Amino acid sequence: MLPHRANVDVKLTGYDVPKGSNVLVNVWAIARNPAVWKDPLEFWPERFADEDVDMKGHDFRLLPFGAGRRVCPGAQLGINMVQSMLGHLLHQFRWERRSRVDLFIAYPSINPLCEEIGRRLIFLIAMLKEEMYL
Numbered sequence: 583m584l585p586h587r588a589n590v591d592v593k594l595t596g597y598d599v600p601k602g603s604n605v606l607v608n609v610w611a612i613a614r615n616p617a618v619w620k621d622p623l624e625f626w627p628e629r630f631a632d633e634d635v636d637m638k639g640h641d642f643r644l645l646p647f648g649a650g651r652r653v654c655p656g657a658q659l660g661i662n663m664v665q666s667m668l669g670h671l672l673h674q675f676r677w678e679r680r681s682r683v684d685l686f687i688a689y690p691s692i693n694p695l696c697e698e699i700g701r702r703l704i705f706l707i708a709m710l711k712e713e714m715y716l
């Protein structure tokens with residue numbers, strides 16, 4: 583999650599977080615935690631159809647838009663845009679399932695790209711942190 587800064591001394595689940603600390607919620611780890619999600623590394627979107635998972639910040643298992651006071655104000659617009667884009671793709675193209683696709687095995691070249699993008703994002707965040715309020 584985007585970094586935030588504690589503006590007061592606070593105790594969180596037994597840990598002292600001093601005022602001024604940078605705080606990051608590790609959503610990457612939450613999403614891959616088998617205690618939270620069954621077979622977390624499986625691409626299995628039906629998992630969300632089976633239970634009612636709020637994605638606007640009330641269910642801490644899934645936080646695509648963050649939570650609390652700094653939750654993404656564009657969440658509904660984002661959801662509408664994704665649905666509209668998906669609808670257009672489904673409408674304009676004929677889709678068929680050839681075989682089971684493992685995205686990471688099928689496109690190994692994506693991995694280094696993801697890592698590079700990740701590195702650049704971390705660099706960008708570090709720069710923003712210097713320049714701004716993060």
Ligand code: HEM
Binds near residue numbers: 645647654656657
């Ligand atoms: C699917 C699309 C989107 C995703 C996944 C997304 C995700 C996020 C996340 C994770 C945060 C950080 C929340 C936190 O720190 O707790 C955020 C913040 C923010 N988002 Fe989005 N967002 C999306 C679309 C949009 C759109 C369409 C807009 C505006 C039109 C927008 C405007 C913002 C703004 C202004 C913030 C900063 C809020 C603050 O710090 O007070 N987002 N978003």
